[in-house]
Amino acid sequence: MARASFDRAAALHRLRNDDFDVLVVGGGITGAGVALDAVTRGLRTALVERDDFASGTSSRSSKLIHGGLRYLDQREFRLVSEALAERQRLIENAPHLVTILPFLVPVIAGEGTRLRRFAPALRAGLWLYDLTGGIRIGRRHQRLAIDDAIAHVPTLARDRLRGAFVYFDAHADDARLTLTVARTAAAHGAAVANRVAVEGFVKHADRVEGVRMRTTDTGEVFTVRARAVVNAAGIWADDVRALDEGAHPSSMQPAKGVHVTVPWSLLRNDLAMVLPVPGDARSVFVIPWGDRTYIGTTDTAYGGPLDSPRSSAADVQYLLGAVRSATTVAIDADDVVASWAGLRPLLRGAGRARTADLSRRHAVHTSPTGVVTVTGGKLTTYRRMAADAVDAAQRLLPGRGEPSATKAVRLLGSEGIPAPAAAIPDPGPPPRPTRSEHLAHRYGSEADAVDALARTIPDGDAPLVPGLPYLKAEAVHAVREEMAGSVDDVLSRRTRALLLDRDATAAAAPAVATLVAHELGWDAAREKAEAAAFAEIVAAERW
Numbered sequence: 048m049a050r051a052s053f054d055r056a057a058a059l060h061r062l063r064n065d066d067f068d069v070l071v072v073g074g075g076i077t078g079a080g081v082a083l084d085a086v087t088r089g090l091r092t093a094l095v096e097r098d099d100f101a102s103g104t105s106s107r108s109s110k111l112i113h114g115g116l117r118y119l120d121q122r123e124f125r126l127v128s129e130a131l132a133e134r135q136r137l138i139e140n141a142p143h144l145v146t147i148l149p150f151l152v153p154v155i156a157g158e159g160t161r162l163r164r165f166a167p168a169l170r171a172g173l174w175l176y177d178l179t180g181g182i183r184i185g186r187r188h189q190r191l192a193i194d195d196a197i198a199h200v201p202t203l204a205r206d207r208l209r210g211a212f213v214y215f216d217a218h219a220d221d222a223r224l225t226l227t228v229a230r231t232a233a234a235h236g237a238a239v240a241n242r243v244a245v246e247g248f249v250k251h252a253d254r255v256e257g258v259r260m261r262t263t264d265t266g267e268v269f270t271v272r273a274r275a276v277v278n279a280a281g282i283w284a285d286d287v288r289a290l291d292e293g294a295h296p297s298s299m300q301p302a303k304g305v306h307v308t309v310p311w312s313l314l315r316n317d318l319a320m321v322l323p324v325p326g327d328a329r330s331v332f333v334i335p336w337g338d339r340t341y342i343g344t345t346d347t348a349y350g351g352p353l354d355s356p357r358s359s360a361a362d363v364q365y366l367l368g369a370v371r372s373a374t375t376v377a378i379d380a381d382d383v384v385a386s387w388a389g390l391r392p393l394l395r396g397a398g399r400a401r402t403a404d405l406s407r408r409h410a411v412h413t414s415p416t417g418v419v420t421v422t423g424g425k426l427t428t429y430r431r432m433a434a435d436a437v438d439a440a441q442r443l444l445p446g447r448g449e450p451s452a453t454k455a456v457r458l459l460g461s462e463g464i465p466a467p468a469a470a471i472p473d474p475g476p477p478p479r480p481t482r483s484e485h486l487a488h489r490y491g492s493e494a495d496a497v498d499a500l501a502r503t504i505p506d507g508d509a510p511l512v513p514g515l516p517y518l519k520a521e522a523v524h525a526v527r528e529e530m531a532g533s534v535d536d537v538l539s540r541r542t543r544a545l546l547l548d549r550d551a552t553a554a555a556a557p558a559v560a561t562l563v564a565h566e567l568g569w570d571a572a573r574e575k576a577e578a579a580a581f582a583e584i585v586a587a588e589r590w
Contacts, residue, residue, distance in 0.1 A: 053233050055530050058093075058240040062260065063269045065238065067093045068447055069440050070258055070273035072245055072287055074098075075105035076221065076426055078279035079228035080433030080453075085277075086237040087456055088437065088448035093271060094232065095243040095260060097283075099536050101225035104281050105426070106540050107389025109306065109332055109344050112137050112145055112427050113216035116176050116321075117330065124179060126408055130427045131180030134217055137427070138184070140457045141219070142464045143491025144227060147184060148218040148334070149471050151318040153196060153203060154210040155373050157325070166210055173214050181214065186469040188214035198474040200316045202374040213318065215469045218334065221426055222540040223489060226529060228429075231459045241530055248276070248291050248418070255291065255416045264532070274447075275440040278420040279433075282353050282392040291418045298412075299422060301353065301390045305362040306343030308385040308547060313376060314340050317472050324369045331369045335477060337516065339384070339547050342366045349390055356388040360590045385549040386588055394423040411439050419443075430454075460491025482508070485516045497524050511562075512555040517542040522559060526566040534560050534581040545585065553585040 069085040071078050074096025082094040096102075114131035115123070138145050152173075154166050173188040181187070189212070196211035197203055233239045242263045249257035249270055257272045278287045282301055289295040320333040333342050345362050363386065367378050394410055409424030409432045421436035434451040441448050464487075482501075486494035501507035501520035511517040525531035525541035534556055539545045544552040560569075560578040569577065 053230050053239065053528060053530055055240050055242075055532075058233075058238045059243070059262070061238040062093055062095070062240060062243070062271050065091070065093075065272075067091045067238075067271065067273040068444055069093070069275050069277060069437070070095070070271055071277045071279055072258070073279035073281055073284070074100040074225075074229060074239075074241055075103055075279070075281045076101065076225045076228065076429040077105075077281065077421060077424065077432050077436075078277075079225050079232060080429040081277050081279050081421070081436050082232040082237045082239065083228055083235065083456065084430070084433040084437045084451055084453050085440070085448070086232050086235045087452045088441070088450070090437075090441075090444070090448045092232065092237040093273065094229065094237055094239045095245070095271070096241045097244040097263065097280075099241050099532070099540060100229050100530070101222040101540055103283070104389045104391060105225045106222035107304070107306075107387050108221045108426050109304070110218055110221050110334070110426075111148075111216060111332070112219050114176065114179065114181060114427070115425070116172065116214070116216075119172055119175055119179070123408075127176070128179045129431060130425070131183060133428050133431055135180075135183045136430065136454055137219070138217060138466055140455070141224065141227065141461055142466045143460050143488060144224050144458070145217050145219045145467065146488075147215055147467045147469045149213050149215055149318050149469070150321055150332075151191070151196060151199060151316075152212045152214070152321045153200075153208055153373060154212075155204070155323065156207045156209050157372065169212060173212055176214060181216075184215045184217070184469050186215050188212055199318045199471075200314070200320065200374075202314050202316070202376050204373060204375050207373075213471060218319075220489075220543060222543065224426075226541070227458045227460060230529070231456070234459055239530075242532065245287060245290065248416070250416060253416055255418055275443045276418045277436050277440050278418055279436065281422075282390045284392065284420055284422050288414070288418070288420055291414055291416055298395060298410075299392050300395045301349040302393050303347050303349040303356050303362075303388055303390055304344035305358045305366065305388045306341050306386065307358070307363055307366055307383045308336075308339050308341045309378065309382050310384065311335055311338045311340045311477065313378060313382055314370070314374065315476070316340060317474060317477060320373075322369045322373045324365070325372045331366055333370065336547070337477065338479070341546070342370060346391075353390060355587065356390050357587060358386040358388045358590050362388070363590060380590075385546050386590070387546055392422055392424075409435070411435050413439050413443075417443050460493045462492040464491050480516065482518070489521075496528075497521060500524055511542060511559065512538070512544045512548065512552050514551050515542075515544050515547055517544060519562060522562055523566060526563050531563070532567065534563070534577045535584055537563060538581065539584070545588070549585055549588060553582060556581045556585075
């Protein structure tokens with residue numbers, strides 16, 4: 048595979064001048080996956096994103112690569128089986144980005160808990176999860192003694208703990224996975240550009256043959272010529288359909304999911320946990336992430352602006368209440384150091400009142416004019432969603448392209464990286480990664496280039512945000528090699544600083560603006576405006 052040609056100016060030149068077989072609208076995980084699937088079939092492929100890659104749902108998920116244990120209760124056996132197969136492919140194709148994660152499921156006594164029924168049902172569900180495909184990860188679930196569970200999570204309420212199980216799933220930085228898929232598509236020859244918005248469709252004889260575009264940074268308007276268009280705009284997919292079909296289809300029910308971040312030292316969980324929510328038939332994840340732990344997610348119907356979902360005080364208390372009910376920690380909103388809210392693009396379901404009950408399946412729709420729309424789904428199954436969407440697009444391109452090959456396409460940075468192993472860690476605080484370990488987990492076999500940059504530029508190996516592991520060199524690398532074009536791109540998605548420590552990241556933003564200003568050609572006024580814009584983003588994340 049060639050080194051990724053991830054140059055926005057070069058991509059814009061191609062968008063203005065080349066003819067494409069497939070144009071993908073949307074730079075989230077699904078759109079990036081569609082671009083990779085299409086280009087590796089031999090189709091001339093372009094991808095455009097209105098804002099930044101993964102700037103919507105694909106940077107605001109629970110960051111799990113999993114089958115979805117709870118979907119077995121909804122009898123979604125095929126969905127779970129497909130997701131577990133895709134989990135295994137990601138472990139093999141992106142071993143530098145995916146970590147196998149053990150999950151502790153405590154059996155907790157409490158009001159309304161029928162332990163005689165719950166524990167056997169839980170174990171039966173875990174066996175079913177293993178048999179459905181979970182055991183592909185190399186380990187089956189196991190029962191854990193109470194003393195062992197407490198050793199791994201000393202803050203669990205021992206007096207209410209009646210048992211515990213451990214099963215295995217996987218974790219990945221969703222924004223970095225999305226970016227890597229998009230860069231891999233570019234390395235295979237796709238033209239990929241962010242900050243390019245769809246203005247309308249160009250049609251001939253009632254068939255789409257191009258898309259009118261506008262760059263959101265300069266306002267330039269041009270037309271991209273394409274024989275097929277795939278609408279992978281996620282939560283905004285119905286808005287794109289409306290430009291083509293003339294009416295808004297309202298095919299989705301957005302669901303808001305909120306997560307909060309707390310210091311790891313507060314809960315001291317060296318395993319991820321699945322905790323029940325008191326008074327609700329749901330559970331939340333409690334996931335260690337370096338020296339932080341994040342808790343999520345809520346799942347509520349949403350009817351507000353799609354561009355600005357926000358965490359509320361009620362959302363935060365819902366999540367913290369689940370933690371308080373299972374532990375001895377009097378955790379409260381003052382302990383929260385960051386939060387994020389995202390919208391799931393769920394397909395509407397007849398007769399299902401709660402968004403938690405709506406299926407995570409995906410759907411592919413082709414309009415009479417030839418626009419293919421893919422909606423629904425989840426992070427784990429993006430590759431399957433993409434293949435189905437390109438299958439539909441390929442039917443509009445007789446004689447063009449090969450069958451999907453992405454089951455075996457390794458992502459950039461995976462060269463020479465072994466697949467991660469499933470293991471339960473020794474009890475205790477997570478080891479602080481060395482610089483090389485930190486870079487290897489984010490960049491894989493490309494880490495040497497970032498390390499070399501850190502040794503070349505002034506203070507390149509200094510922290511980008513005090514207290515967090517990211518280096519100043521990573522911000523420069525993000526601008527030069529990863530199409531970052533704002534302080535928000537660097538601090539929210541190329542690194543995940545905003546999700547780990549809101550206040551420290553806000554304090555560092557002016558210095559980050561100065562650091563990247565030279566790379567992006569900003570003058571003093573633009574530098575100041577960028578820092579101010581990020582301050583507004585941070586303020587909006589408070590409740």
